[in-house]
Each structure stands twice: as structure tokens, then as C-alpha cells.
Amino acid sequence: VREAVAMDDINKITLIVNGETYELKVGNRADEVAPSHTLAHTIREMLGLTGTKVACDHGACGACTVLLDGKATLSCMTLTVMCDGRNITTIEGLEDPKSGELDPVQQSIIDNTAFQCGYCTPGIIMSSKALLNENPSPTEQDVKEALAGHYCRCISHYMVIKAVMEAAEKQ
Amino acid sequence: VIRMAEQYRYLGKATPRKDAREIVTGKAQYIDDIKLPNMLYAKVLRSPYPHARIRNIDTSEAEAYPGVEAVLTHKNVPEWEEGSPRHKRVLDSRVRFVGDAVALVAAKTREIAEEAVELIDVEYEQLPAVFDVEEAMKPNAPQLYTQFPGNIFPRGLAMFGPKTLQEIVIGDVDKGFKEADFIVEGTCMYENVPNPLPPEPPGVIAAWEGHDQLTVFTGSQSASMMRNFGQVVTNFADIRAIGTFCGGSYGSKNCPLTLMMYAAALAKVTGTPVKMYYTKEEQFIAWRLRIGSRIQAKVGIKKDGTVTAVSGEWVVDTGAFSEMAQGVIAVGLGEAQLLLRCPNWNLQTHLICTNRNPSGGIRGYGGQELKSALIPILTLATEKADLDPVEFFKKNFVKAGEGYYWRDGIWWVCRGVDYSKAMQRGAEFFGWEEKWKGWGKPTAANGTKRRGVGVGVHGNADVGEDRSEAYVRLNADATATLHSCVSESGMGQRSSLCKMVAEVLNLPLDKVHITPPDTFVNPWDFGLAGSRGTYAIGSAAIEAAESAKRKLFEIAAPILGASPDDLETKDGRLYVRGNEKNMILWRRAIGRDRTITGQGRFEPDYSIPNFLAIYVEIEVDIETGKTELLRVVAATDCGQIIDPLILEGQLHGALGAAGIDTALFEETVLDKRRGHILNCNMVDYTWRTFKELPEFQNVILETPISSHRFKAIGVGEISTSPGPAAVLMAISNAIGRRITDYPATPDKILKALERT
Numbered sequence: 001v002r003e004a005v006a007m008d009d010i011n012k013i014t015l016i017v018n019g020e021t022y023e024l025k026v027g028n029r030a031d032e033v034a035p036s037h038t039l040a041h042t043i044r045e046m047l048g049l050t051g052t053k054v055a056c057d058h059g060a061c062g063a064c065t066v067l068l069d070g071k072a073t074l075s076c077m078t079l080t081v082m083c084d085g086r087n088i089t090t091i092e093g094l095e096d097p098k099s100g101e102l103d104p105v106q107q108s109i110i111d112n113t114a115f116q117c118g119y120c121t122p123g124i125i126m127s128s129k130a131l132l133n134e135n136p137s138p139t140e141q142d143v144k145e146a147l148a149g150h151y152c153r154c155i156s157h158y159m160v161i162k163a164v165m166e167a168a169e170k171q
Numbered sequence: 172v173i174r175m176a177e178q179y180r181y182l183g184k185a186t187p188r189k190d191a192r193e194i195v196t197g198k199a200q201y202i203d204d205i206k207l208p209n210m211l212y213a214k215v216l217r218s219p220y221p222h223a224r225i226r227n228i229d230t231s232e233a234e235a236y237p238g239v240e241a242v243l244t245h246k247n248v249p250e251w252e253e254g255s256p257r258h259k260r261v262l263d264s265r266v267r268f269v270g271d272a273v274a275l276v277a278a279k280t281r282e283i284a285e286e287a288v289e290l291i292d293v294e295y296e297q298l299p300a301v302f303d304v305e306e307a308m309k310p311n312a313p314q315l316y317t318q319f320p321g322n323i324f325p326r327g328l329a330m331f332g333p334k335t336l337q338e339i340v341i342g343d344v345d346k347g348f349k350e351a352d353f354i355v356e357g358t359c360m361y362e363n364v365p366n367p368l369p370p371e372p373p374g375v376i377a378a379w380e381g382h383d384q385l386t387v388f389t390g391s392q393s394a395s396m397m398r399n400f401g402q403v404v405t406n407f408a409d410i411r412a413i414g415t416f417c418g419g420s421y422g423s424k425n426c427p428l429t430l431m432m433y434a435a436a437l438a439k440v441t442g443t444p445v446k447m448y449y450t451k452e453e454q455f456i457a458w459r460l461r462i463g464s465r466i467q468a469k470v471g472i473k474k475d476g477t478v479t480a481v482s483g484e485w486v487v488d489t490g491a492f493s494e495m496a497q498g499v500i501a502v503g504l505g506e507a508q509l510l511l512r513c514p515n516w517n518l519q520t521h522l523i524c525t526n527r528n529p530s531g532g533i534r535g536y537g538g539q540e541l542k543s544a545l546i547p548i549l550t551l552a553t554e555k556a557d558l559d560p561v562e563f564f565k566k567n568f569v570k571a572g573e574g575y576y577w578r579d580g581i582w583w584v585c586r587g588v589d590y591s592k593a594m595q596r597g598a599e600f601f602g603w604e605e606k607w608k609g610w611g612k613p614t615a616a617n618g619t620k621r622r623g624v625g626v627g628v629h630g631n632a633d634v635g636e637d638r639s640e641a642y643v644r645l646n647a648d649a650t651a652t653l654h655s656c657v658s659e660s661g662m663g664q665r666s667s668l669c670k671m672v673a674e675v676l677n678l679p680l681d682k683v684h685i686t687p688p689d690t691f692v693n694p695w696d697f698g699l700a701g702s703r704g705t706y707a708i709g710s711a712a713i714e715a716a717e718s719a720k721r722k723l724f725e726i727a728a729p730i731l732g733a734s735p736d737d738l739e740t741k742d743g744r745l746y747v748r749g750n751e752k753n754m755i756l757w758r759r760a761i762g763r764d765r766t767i768t769g770q771g772r773f774e775p776d777y778s779i780p781n782f783l784a785i786y787v788e789i790e791v792d793i794e795t796g797k798t799e800l801l802r803v804v805a806a807t808d809c810g811q812i813i814d815p816l817i818l819e820g821q822l823h824g825a826l827g828a829a830g831i832d833t834a835l836f837e838e839t840v841l842d843k844r845r846g847h848i849l850n851c852n853m854v855d856y857t858w859r860t861f862k863e864l865p866e867f868q869n870v871i872l873e874t875p876i877s878s879h880r881f882k883a884i885g886v887g888e889i890s891t892s893p894g895p896a897a898v899l900m901a902i903s904n905a906i907g908r909r910i911t912d913y914p915a916t917p918d919k920i921l922k923a924l925e926r927t
Binding site: 030044049050051052053054055056057058060061063090091092094095102106107109110111112113115116117118119120121122125143144145147148149150151152153154155156157158159161 | 185187188190191192194195196197198199200201203204279280367368369370371372416417418419420421450451659660661662663814816817819820821823824825826827828852853854858860861862864867
């Protein structure tokens with residue numbers, strides 16, 4: 001009996017996503033987390049949180065960035081089974097669910113129209129958020145370093161830098 | 172920004188984009204965020220060979236694979252064809268580039284579809300392939316299509332009407348060369364066929380209802396194009412196209428018909444909705460590149476910069492099929508004439524197919540590709556005449572009263588403003604006079620570093636292209652609904668159109684809404700292309716709003732005891748001018764159970780070109796050959812700014828989407844023995860990061876332009892276009908040697924310096 005319980009534990013993982021706890025089964029059925037599944041896949045396809053974008057799926061463009069225990073992480077390069085018990089924040093988790101108030105970074109991106117097609121924007125916001133968590137008063141160079149892995153083809157870069165600097169000042 | 176324009180309630184002021192909250196909270200739905208009930212996933216089996224005949228294809232194992240619902244090959248797909256002229260079957264028994272489609276699979280999950288594709292057994296007969304335009308035109312070259320002998324697309328396709336422009340023949344070039352003080356000849360190649368590379372790969376979802384009703388969700392620039400062009404290829408199915416948010420397009424997703432055909436074919440045989448969404452690798456190997464552009468030309472000029480003659484051959488490589496290359500050529504030829512006032516032209520074009528991933532109509536649409544190759548030849552002449560390029564461009568860019576053959580082959584007379592002023596203000600802001608030292612002379616030299624400056628100019632009369640229709644509905648609750656089929660792929664145009672309508676109706680901006688980009692609920696609109704949003708779509712929206720307002724005033728006039736001409740409205744109240752206190756609400760005039768609708772239509776007008784100049788300063792290390800882009804100044808005159816932040820962002824786009832960096836490092840690297848693209852991922856395909864941003868400033872003039880009531884035109888489409896030639900010029904000046912083959916990578920620079 002004991003062994004069976006233990007096996008059962010192994011076949012389950014817990015993710016805390018945007019403050020909500022999700023218990024997920026590990027396996028190869030359609031409703032289970034396969035050992036090969038990336039966190040990006042699980043977030044989008046199983047949890048239905050499609051704000052996180054998958055663009056290159058190879059860890060080269062930053063679109064899929066989420067916060068893993070507060071750190072900016074490429075969810076397309078992270079296996080879900082490695083995230084058992086960990087805290088994940090996605091773009092959907094930044095807004096205050098009760099008041100509807102946006103995170104200062106989100107608000108500053110709006111105020112500066114710091115996006116065009118918006119596809120890379122969630123990833124950029126998550127990395128900016130991680131930066132400001134670690135370094136509340138970054139220099140422009142710090143912002144550029146933190147966002148160096150984010151591909152934006154419309155060229156929202158100049159507006160984004162301004163927006164992140166303004167968000168830092170307001171915080 | 173240099174202000175000359177009127178003050179408005181919203182125009183010219185930064186207002187948050189209406190979709191901003193959706194975007195920053197992750198709620199904006201792009202094509203891959205949408206799932207329909209029971210939806211299947213499509214996957215394409217792609218050719219490993221650049222040219223081959225399919226001898227045999229066995230799909231039995233794939234068909235038997237659990238979760239697979241359909242497998243299609245050239246034997247059982249519908250007889251649909253796309254291309255210009257229609258020549259590309261959905262699936263063919265011949266493949267013409269590495270990555271060409273061989274078979275389609277629809278399955279319950281993406282993974283199953285991917286696995287099933289691997290189970291298809293194909294026997295190929297490899298055929299010789301050709302990758303170079305000159306080789307492709309030779310008598311014994313491999314032939315891609317029997318209907319295009321010599322791999323040359325015949326002229327005569329009426330893409331923009333019966334006289335569609337495919338050559339520039341004006342005056343007498345022999346006479347023109349006789350009048351010249353300097354004659355130069357040269358060849359230049361803009362053949363990097365870069366990928367515009369939107370962050371989001373192309374995707375569509377197709378679902379049939381009954382035999383001939385097809386609903387297509389499309390993550391592209393224009394829902395109307397999808398319905399209109401889609402109907403032509405599907406034997407006129409009743410297509411309803413619904414645009415989703417589009418994660419960047421830059422022309423590459425004007426209308427992803429290829430994907431629509433795949434998804435629709437699979438949806439038809441399965442009776443189930445099917446999503447076709449490319450991977451990033453597929454976007455690299457099987458989705459739209461720029462055209463290849465090679466020009467051999469002869470230019471004659473006088474000492475004072477008057478151009479007396481231009482003759483030459485423009486050889487265009489469209490890859491393995493022509494999506495719309497004839498149209499790209501037509502617009503490019505029109506744009507060349509905007510650049511150069513010249514009475515004698517003979518510029519011939521040749522459209523060639525080769526065995527590589529096909530080209531499309533990418534931002535800059537022909538003009539960028541033509542002029543990036545033509546300007547380096549042209550400047551051989553300005554160098555001989557020792558003319559400052561800024562002065563040369565100021566003298567020669569089209570001015571009001573001068574004419575040009577536009578893409579429709581019709582002679583249009585320019586009604587635009589004089590852009591010399593924008594060039595001059597840009598030059599002053601950049602510090603051109605101090606930095607320009609003459610042709611082949613660096614601005615500064617320090618150790619192994621050489622600085623150089625360059626300038627490029629571009630204009631496009633497509634700001635008034637194609638037709639637009641709009642309805643504006645006034646609702647009793649003092650809101651207005653704009654029915655206009657406009658998708659959002661980054662330009663913020665849906666918001667800008669609401670600003671124009673709010674301005675006409677004097678309503679709070681949050682009381683004006685625009686319908687979703689759905690062909691079922693909207694009248695015709697060609698969609699966003701060629702910067703047509705501000706003038707063409709704007710004109711229709713403004714007319715519809717004005718018409719609705721007039722009807723409202725007519726209804727309200729008897730209630731207020733005045734003539735409709737004496738009425739005004741503000742924030743949903745109606746009153747006689749000067750007597751705001753004595754007002755009635757819209758609700759009273761309209762009635763709670765009625766609405767008022769006005770209509771607007773725009774007819775094409777190619778008489779107003781837009782304009783952008785790009786000034787660049789670069790630094791070359793002559794030891795390593797590496798070039799750094801230090802500073803960019805963009806200068807334009809847009810008549811009236813609709814939204815300053817949106818416009819500035821669009822101009823920053825000069826650095827993106829196969830723009831300025833195609834002069835420095837951006838290229839699609841094709842293995843010309845095996846036909847494979849070697850840099851088909853985001854690591855090997857080099858792109859500029861946040862850490863490598865040059866200083867970037869915009870100089871924006873507002874000289875009222877005779878477009879519509881707000882005197883504005885769009886400019887965003889062309890921001891990628893003037894940069895490449897400007898950078899090449901700057902490098903030539905820095906190192907004192909000419910580079911005539913893009914991009915100017917370190918190896919080419921060192922070779923030019925004879926350091927290798």
C-alpha cells in the first residue's frame with residue numbers, strides 16, 4: 001500500500017501559477033504532463049494561459065519568458081516536470097485580480113505605447129518585472145542588458161526602455 | 172516634431188491604444204491562442220530536395236497511425252492554384268525548393284501530426300536545380316515550370332489593370348546620354364533575400380459549414396484579402412474571414428493563402444476545423460522572403476545634378492513561385508520615378524524563378540529592393556559630378572505638378588508637398604554639413620576606426636491605393652461604432668481610425684468603437700498595406716462619420732428649431748452653435764430604438780506620395796572589417812500626426828523587418844549546392860539586440876497635405892526602405908572603396924580594402 005502511494009506521488013506534480021495551485025498528473029495521456037513537455041506548453045495548452053507566447057521554441061527570442069520563483073525564465077526551455085512545487089508568474093498574474101490595477105510596468109508600457117504588434121510584449125514585461133524586482137533603480141544600460149534576449153521586429157525597443165525607466169522611477 | 176498643423180481634440184496627441192490593456196495583460200488573442208471545438212492540427216511534409224519529381228508516395232502507415240484523421244498528397248488534394256498568374260498547386264507532383272510541400276496531415280494533436288508526417292514514404296527523382304538568376308536564364312538551365320520557358324515569367328499580367336507597369340520607358344535615352352556631362356555604368360546586387368521574420372509564424376484556422384461555406388480565422392494583415400483572394404483559389408467558396416491579432420507581418424502575411432489552402436483542404440476531407448500554424452523553422456525555410464534584386468544600369472547626369480537618362484536591366488528573383496512579384500515590380504518602378512526626376516528612361520525588368528523559398532511582397536514592396544541596388548549606381552554619377560547627395564535628392568525627388576507612371580501604368584501628376592524641407596530639416600538635425608566630407612572621404616579617422624555618413628530617401632504613392640468602405644453607426648447612448656475591416660498587425664491603425672471618427676463626432680474617444688476585422692459584419696476594405704491606413708481607410712471612415720453626423724443634425728434640427736447647418740455636437744449633446752446651454756441629448760434625437768448610419772467610400776488616388784529620409788553615421792574598423800551603426804535620423808513630413816507615439820514607433824521600424832541591417836549583416840544564407848537555407852533559426856539568423864541600438868531620432872514635419880479633412884498621410888510602411896542604401900553609402904565614404912553587393916559583411920569590406 002505504501003509503495004502505491006509513493007508511486008502516486010511521483011506521478012503528480014504541483015505548480016503554483018499566479019498564486020493558484022495546480023495538481024497535474026505525469027504521463028503520456030492527452031490530459032497528462034509528459035516528461036518531454038515544456039513549461040510553455042503546459043501553461044498554454046493545459047492551463048489555457050495563452051498570454052505567454054511561443055515564437056521560436058528554441059530559447060532564442062525571449063517571447064515565452066515567465067517568472068520562475070521570481071526569476072525571468074524561458075518557459076520553452078524548461079521542462080514542466082522540473083518545476084514541481086515551484087512558483088510561476090505569467091503575464092496574466094501581474095494585474096491585481098481584485099482591483100484590476102495593473103503592474104507599474106504594464107501601465108508604463110501602455111502610457112508610452114511601448115509595443116506595436118504586441119507579440120513580444122508579454123515576454124518583455126516579464127523580464128522587466130524580474131529586473132525591477134532585483135534592481136529597483138536600473139540604469140538604461142541595465143535595462144538593455146536585461147532585455148538583450150528579447151526579439152522585437154517592429155522595433156518597440158526605444159519606447160520600452162523609456163517605459164521601464166519610468167516604471168522604475170514611479171515605484 | 173515641427174508643428175504647423177491645427178489643434179485637435181485627439182489628433183496629434185498621444186492617446187493609449189485602445190487595445191493596449193489586452194496586449195499588456197496577455198488577453199489579446201493571436202491565431203495560436205484560438206482553439207475551436209474538435210479542432211485538428213495540420214502538419215506539412217516538406218521536400219529535402221530543391222528540385223525533384225515525386226515518383227511514388229506511400230501514406231498508408233501515416234493514415235493508420237492513431238489520431239490521424241487525414242493525409243493528402245498531390246493525388247487527392249483539391250485542384251486549387253495560387254500565385255501570379257495562378258501556377259502553384261496546393262500540392263504538386265513536383266517540388267521546387269527545399270521545404271516545398273509534399274503532403275499534408277491532419278491529426279488530433281500537433282505531436283501526432285508531426286509523428287505521422289515522418290511515416291510517409293516518398294520516392295523522389297532528383298532534378299537539377301538552379302539558384303542564380305543569370306544561370307536560370309541560360310538556354311540549358313533546369314526549368315521550373317513548363318509554362319514559363321527560360322524560367323522567365325511573361326509580361327502582361329493585369330495585376331493592377333491592363334497597363335500594369337513592368338518597365339519604365341519615357342523619352343529618348345540616347346538623346347539623354349548625349350546631353351549628359353557624366354555617364355556611369357554599374358551593377359549592384361541586393362540579393363540577400365532577407366526574411367522579414369515576424370515574431371509570430373504565419374497561421375490560419377479553417378472550418379467548413381456545408382459544402383461551400385468556409386470560415387477562416389487568419390492571423391494576417393487583412394481579412395478582406397483572405398476572403399477575396401481565397402475565393403478565387405477555392406472556386407468561389409463563400410468565405411467568411413475573421414482577423415485575429417497578428418504578431419507582426421511586414422508584408423509577409425498580407426494574405427497567407429498557402430496556409431489557408433492547406434487548412435481548408437484538410438478541413439474539407441475531415442469535416443472538422445483545422446489549424447495550420449508554422450514552426451519558426453518553417454517560417455524560415457518555407458515562408459516569404461524579400462525578392463532578389465540585381466540591377467545593371469547606365470546613368471547620365473549634368474554637372475548641376477540634372478539626371479538626363481537612366482537605362483538598364485532589373486533582374487528580379489522571386490524564388491520558386493510568384494506570390495505577387497509582378498506587383499512588387501510595378502510599385503518598385505513607380506517609386507524609382509518618385510526618387511528621380513528624369514525625362515529619359517529605359518528600365519527593363521525580368522522576373523525569374525529559381526529553386527529557393529519563394530519571395531513575397533515585403534514592407535518596402537519593390538522600391539526598397541530596386542533602390543537599394545539603383546542608388547549605389549546612381550551615386551557613381553553624383554561622385555563624378557562631386558554633388559552632395561542631400562542636395563541631389565532635394566533637387567530630384569518628385570514635386571507637385573511633376574508626373575510619373577504609377578503601378579497601374581497610368582501617368583499621375585503629383586499633388587504632394589515639397590519634401591526638400593523635410594530633407595533639409597533632417598540634414599540640419601543630423602549635422603550633415605559638418606559630417607559630409609565628400610565622396611569616398613571619412614567623416615573622421617581614429618586609429619583603425621573610420622567614420623562615414625550616408626543618406627537614403629524613399630517615397631510611395633500607394634498611400635492612396637485600393638478601395639475602402641466604412642459605415643459609422645451612431646447609437647442612442649452617445650456612442651459610435653465604426654464598421655471597418657481593419658486587422659491589427661502592429662500599426663495601431665484601429666485606434667487611429669477611432670480617433671478620426673471621435674474628432675468628427677466630437678465624442679470622448681472611449682465612446683467610439685471599431686468592429687472586429689470580420690468580413691461578415693464589415694463592408695469592403697483592402698486592409699493595411701502601403702501605408703494606406705491614414706489616407707485611404709481614414710477617408711472612408713471620415714466620410715461615414717460626417718454622413719452620419721449630417722443625418723443626426725437633420726433629425727435634431729426641427730427639435731431645436733434651427734437649421735441643420737447651425738447645429739453642433741459635443742459628447743453626445745446637440746445644440747445650436749453658440750447656445751450650448753439649450754441642448755438635447757443624442758438619445759432624444761435618435762430615439763432609444765433607432766440608430767443612424769453613415770457610409771463612406773474611398774477610391775484609389777496615386778497622386779500623393781509619402782516620404783522618408785534616413786541619415787546614418789557608421790564606424791568601420793578597417794582592421795576587422797566590422798561596421799557599427801552609431802546614429803540614425805529619420806526625417807518625414809506626414810501632413811498631420813494622428814498619434815505621435817505610434818508614428819515614432821513605426822519610424823523606429825527602420826531597424827526591423829529586413830530593413831537597415833540588410834546592409835550590414837542580415838541575409839538568408841542558401842547553400843547553392845544543395846539548396847538548403849543554412850541559417851534557419853533565431854541564433855544563426857542574426858538580429859540586432861537591445862544592447863546594440865544606435866542613437867535614433869525622428870524629425871517629423873506637419874505641412875498640411877491635400878488628402879482628407881485632417882490633411883494627413885501614412886508613412887510607416889516605408890521606414891525600412893531608405894536605410895540600406897544610406898548605410899552602403901556611409902561605408903563607402905568611411906573606407907574610400909565601393910561595396911556593390913549587400914550585406915557589407917566584414918569579409919567584403921576587408922576584400923574591398925585588399926586586406927585579405
